[in-house]
Amino acid sequence: MTRLTAPSLTLLFALHGVAGLAAPAVAEDLADPAAPAATEPEVNAAEPEAAEPAAGEAEAAAPAEIDLIPDTDIGGNTFLPVSAATYSDEVDFVFYFILWVSIVFFVLIGWLLVYYAWKYRQRDKDYVPHGSHHNTPLELTWSIAPGILLLLMFIWGFRGYLDMSTPPKDAYPVTAVAWQWSWAFEHPNGYADGDLHVPAGTPILITNVSNDVTHSLYIPQFRIKKDVVPGRFNQTWFESPFNAETAEDFPVMEDDGVTPALDRDGNPLVFTYNVYDLFCTEYCGRGHALMNKKVYVHTRESFEKWMEYSTDITNLTPVKAGEKVWQQKCASCHSIDGSVAGGAPTWKDLWNNPNHMLTTGPIQVDEEYIYNSIVNPSMQVVQGYPANGMAPWVLPDAELKGLYEFMKSVSKYNTDPIARTKDDWKKLLPPIEATE
Amino acid sequence: MSVINTPPPVTNPTDIYGQPVSPEKHDNYLTSGKGFLSWALTLDHKRIGIMYTIGVLGAFLLGGIFAVLLRTELIWTGQTLPTLFADTWTDQYNQMFTLHGAVMTFLFIIPAIPAIIGNFVLPLMLGAKDVAFPRLNLMSLYCWLGGGAFFVYVLASGGLDTGWTFYTPYSTTTNTSVAAATLGAFVLGFSSILTGVNFMASIHMLRPKGMTWFKMPLLLWALYATAAIQILATPVLAITLLLLTAERVIGVGIFDPALGGDPVLYQHFFWFYSHPAVYIMILPALGVTSEIISSLSRKHIFGYKFIAFSSLAIAFFSFIVWGHHMFTSGQSAFFNALFSLLTMTVAIPSAIKVFNWLATIRKGSIRLDTPMLYALGFIWLFTIGGLTGLFLATLNTDIHFHDTYFVVAHFHYVMVGSVLWAFIGGMYYWFPKMFGRMYNEFHGRIAFAITFIGFNLTFFVQFFAGSRGMPRRYADYPDEYFWYHFASTIGTYVLTIGLFYILWNWVDGLIKGRKAPANPWGSNSLEWHTPSPPPHHNFDYEPHGVDPYLYDHWRWDEAVGGYVIKDHDPAHDGIEDVDPDHYNDDPPGSAPAKPVPAGA
Secondary structure, three states: OOOOHHHHHHHHHHHHHHHOOOHHHHHHHHOOOOOHHHHOHHHHHHOOOOOHHHOOOHHHHHHHHHHOOOOOOOOOOOOOOOOOOOOHHHHHHHHHHHHHHHHHHHHHHHHHHHHHHHHOEOOOOOOOOOOOOOOHHHHHHHHHHHHHHHHHHHHHHHHHHHHHHOOOOOOEEEEEEEEOOEEEEEOOOOOEEOOEEEEOOOOEEEEEEEOOOOEEEEEHHHOEEEEEOOOOOOEEEEOOOOOOOOOEEEEOEOOOOOOEOEOOOOOEOEEEEEEEEEEEOOOOOOOHHHOOEEEEEEOHHHHHHHHHHHHOHHHOOHHHHHHHHHHHHHOOOOOOOOOOOOOOOOOOOOOOOOOOEEOOEEOOOOHHHHHHHHHOHHHOOEOOOOOOOOOOOOOOHHHHHHHHHHHHHOOOOOOOOOOOOOOHHHHHOOOOOOOO | OOOOOOOOOOOOOEOOOOOEOOHHHOOEOOOOOOOHHHHHOOOOHHHHHHHHHHHHHHHHHHHHHHHHHHHHHOOOOOOOOOOOOOOOHHHHHHHHHHHHHHHHHHHHHHHHHHHHHHHHHHHHHOOOOOOOOHHHHHHHHHHHHHHHHHHHHHHHOOOOOOOOOOOOOHHHHOOOOHHHHHHHHHHHHHHHHHHHHHHHHHHHHOOOOOOOHHHOOHHHHHHHHHHHHHHHHHHHHHHHHHHHHHHHHHOOOOOOHHHOOOHHHHHHHHHHHHHHHHHHHHHHHHHHHHHHHHHHHOOOOOOHHHHHHHHHHHHHHHHHOHHHHHOOOOOOHHHHHHHHHHHHHHHHHHHHHHHHHHHHHOOOOEOOOHHHHHHHHHHHHHHHHHHHHHHHHOHHHHHHHOOEHHHHHHHHHHHHHHHHHHHHHHHHHHHHHHHOEOOOHHHHHHHHHHHHHHHHHHHHHHHHHHHOOOEOOOOOOOHHHHHHHHHHHHHHHHHHHHHHHHHHHHHHHHHHOOEOOOOOOOOOOHHHHOOOOOEOOOOOOOOOOOOOOOOOOEEEEOOOOEEEEOOOOHHHOOOOOOOOOOOOOOOOOOOOOOOOOOOO
């Protein structure tokens, strides 16, 4: 995960939310304790790029994360963010129409208010002005004239809304799964990522799924928002054209942060995309403000490379692969900071823990135990936890192996070597002999 | 400037003829009974109004403390305040905005104008001795206190972090004191209903001889429309909160999909009350503004019937627009379109009022005293609040603005900029009548300037933050939005200073203010036809309905520092218009209202 600077940052923020930690605690856990900036939010606000060069290592990037929420450059003008979806210009048109109507009315009313208040200020306390206090034609005029403008607003607003809520038939489907307090975006091939990666110039159909409470998916630059309601499958869609002017080239690095990763043909792997913001806009509790992700609108070629690279977890080192799996599939319940707020045993210091107690007695925490706990969680129940707290999971071998390595890396009892290089995959996943 | 008046000190209260009130009649509602029980068990609407004032202002202080704290938390990105009363600082922030919203909504802004100004003024405006059901009135005060006690319990027992909207399923899963808070809101709902019943009955039954429906002061029309909403909508909130409590405590499946419910159903139930509740707040404010605008312009209100019927129209429309809170919730496009169109219609009666007020002050004789400044400020802020509502009523722009700071700014312009402004303006306007003393005009105006600047600084920038995508209820935010939050927080401090300045101005007036004349403004509605403060039984004679917006028969009396009746013939006062040909909306020969003995 640490190859992708921005995504890795956002994953970390989600981690903070899931772990349910106050910012100083996060800083203590994840940051170099010597980093002096960790207690000074203003300092970080002023120097947001301080940790950028060290993006290769999550730990090194941590001191900057006292902000919890990454920098955004939302673009656009004084009134609106940059418009980046096919229908967002339509929204902006209606916006500016209402804005101008409002300005005209406000200037008229405000000016009359101040002008009258001053011009007709009281000079003689006994003066009682008499004048017409009744004029039906005038009343009808100022009732009906605004009505026409209102009708225009309604019609344009409704037409724009219909465009927003009518997805094309051939849209690329992505399922947005929200939970307290993070997101996963599932692609049709089954791959789920913490950020929303989509191809440019293609209609994208988003289906919202909530695992717990109500959330809301909001992408300001696309002007879309749709609640993620438990028990419903709310859908929305967008199509974002590729914008070459604001596009970024992102050279992918190996875990060491120096070596360029290579694509299948041996060329350096570079993603090209526009980046936009994604917020949760329905209040959902402690980590609500931290449910921020990014939208990466790739060129079609870059999207294919990204998908190919991301779906194969062995492109990461086993530990990092395990962390990514944990992040996407386990972190909403299992913490790695000792917290049990998720309702499940923490993974902190779990591996090889000599004091780990099941309802049936002590057990050694090793690969066999973890494997059984994943595929049949009710078989071995940890003392103090419900017997049916978790549903059985089927994970591919690489993900399982990665998880073991990750769990080792967060346990102080671990004595086994941890697979920290990509070469270790050869040992973890011995090649299967090809059979005809 | 001629409008600053420094009349000679007046030591004795004077009546509407400018004569000193005879010493045996000095006994007013404040002095006519002594001791704790004479207040706690009083049936006097004026005393109940005063007790509401103390309680509601206390709630305002509490909600205000949370507002200042939460704005301070947001002055910089990341954690700003130390974690004092929650598990984490984001939890603490969530509690602060929830308690700010819940306390301000249920304990302050809904009861503020009806329970304080309405209670004090409504029977006086009707020339009546009290409201129709004085005991019910006292009971509504105790319901308010009971509901307030629940909220104090919430504060002491783990707080509340659901947002004032209590959206499920979060509110059924969080471990804060949701049950106590919903019960508190439930009990407060009864307070609101009882006040509504009382006002409606009073307006129907207690109008004096000569006060036809169209000679009622517009505040009474507004309170009548408010009462209708309170009676019809509040029970829905009560039922909703009971269902929520049933689901949370007993596990009855209503809103939780895991139990076969639907969270969007909760939103429908909630907003079916809470949207009309917005008009429970704003309608009395519109009424207060109509009173002040006409009275301090010394000119008959323009378009009386249009203003009166626009209040009823707003009350009616308020019941059929709730769905505009749910454009993104997944309700069908058809419903969205319907609610969008219906919401647009609310703009028309609102615009009618604003245009009529402008027509009223045009060619008036505008006395720029503090109440008038607040009324004019109200029009300014209400216009901004109303116009920005257009962006939210329109479907595709609302999709962008929903649940952003744009919405926050919009409803603060309406709830604070408008309702609070009308409340403060109304308090200044009726202050002499309530307490029999005048506040310091100079300080009142300075305080207005400070609050006005502070308010606009706080909330105007939030429109831009929101339109650029800043979501609401965020404990932390991207650096992109730093300056908006910084400016907004500074504005909050200025606003806070202004509000304490106003409080000081009131307390100073209570203690040191000169004795108020019966009618400092030259208004003509009936509450100004009795000494300030009014006697226990309100009137020494049986008042008759008059056109409340005709000011011809009052003249300025420098000696009493107020207006007195031109014609010293007591038989003439309050019975008929001085110039009946000048204003006569009623068809010739229309029967006077049903004769109800005043003071009955």
